[in-house]
Amino acid sequence: MNANAREEILAAAKLVAQAHGYAGLNFRDLAQQVGIKAASIYYYFPSKAELAAAVAKRYWEDSAAYLESLLQNSTKPIDALRRYPETFRWALENDNRICLCSFMSAQFDDLPDEVKAEVQAFTDVNIAWLKKVLIAAKVVSPKQAENRARAIYSGIMGAQLMARSQADIALYDSLIQSYRAAGLLSA
């Protein structure tokens, strides 16, 4: 409990941010979940902006590590690419949450600069990974890889949003299926 209050705050803040965004993060509720008072959060984080930035930073670091392991553990790059959309399914499974950074992109203009930078980093990590895998799997030419990587990422962001607004995870699967059929995701 008090041994790891900082970690508990980060974990709770992540869940709240995935469900309600930056504006929905409020210190009084957050503190209650962790079993401390709102004022105590300031012992660990100097401001709401810094807390949100720490959450987003942890988020993209974990994502980057996961994507790297996904690629390492795939026999062929195309298999890793095929499993990429799964990554964004888990949050939807978990109480209709969405990827923290998809959510924060919507409110981007209202985000403090420290938070913007970390959200940006998440996008960069994903685009770079997709680009690398698209080239390795020879799905597109190296020249086209950047554009295709961005298109896949934005397509998945849209699919998450739409599935969430219908609270229907089957719609997410159906959209990914349609992207595949239309040729967006590979070949």
Place this chain on the structure above:
Amino acid sequence: MNANAREEILAAAKLVAQAHGYAGLNFRDLAQQVGIKAASIYYYFPSKAELAAAVAKRYWEDSAAYLESLLQNSTKPIDALRRYPETFRWALENDNRICLCSFMSAQFDDLPDEVKAEVQAFTDVNIAWLKKVLIAAKVVSPKQAENRARAIYSGIMGAQLMARSQADIALYDSLIQSYRAAGLLSA
């Protein structure tokens, strides 16, 4: 001024909601723009939820009328389909705003029910229109039309979000271009 306060409130609220979402709608600033006090807004709209619902309703009604005229004024259905992404470009051109309903989809879980219903209606109108045009233009079979319509719509939502988070309208165009190249938008 007082002759049309209701309309002025609606127009101002629409712009704010497109830039900052439902949570960003604030009555004091809104009132100041219209030249009245915050409390006076409640004379025209019984709550923030009703105001937002009225804004969203007006929004999808205007969109539906525009899409219908776009189709009427195109010599071939495929031309209307080709111009569909333009519809969502205008908001980005206008101070990096995005489609009101794309924005509200992100915050869907926190929306009052009246607002949810109108955001839903916007999605329905767009999917129905796309489906009709996809079939008329023989881009896909009638059986596949619904799925393809949803994939196009979600792809465009994602493209708006991504372009906005980079404050770069050229990125929107580039994403639409990539969707076309990958085969999502037609053929």
Place this chain on the structure above:
DNA sequence: ACCTGAACACCGTTCAAGT
């Protein structure tokens, strides 16, 4: 009919003080 002042509830934040 149209509008408002004043109050209320809530929020991020600070800080002196407690253990």
Place this chain on the structure above:
DNA sequence: ACCTGAACACCGTTCAAGT
């Protein structure tokens, strides 16, 4: 080191009362 009560400034919202 870790936590808190109480207070501050601010803001969306409500309502009884004004014209």
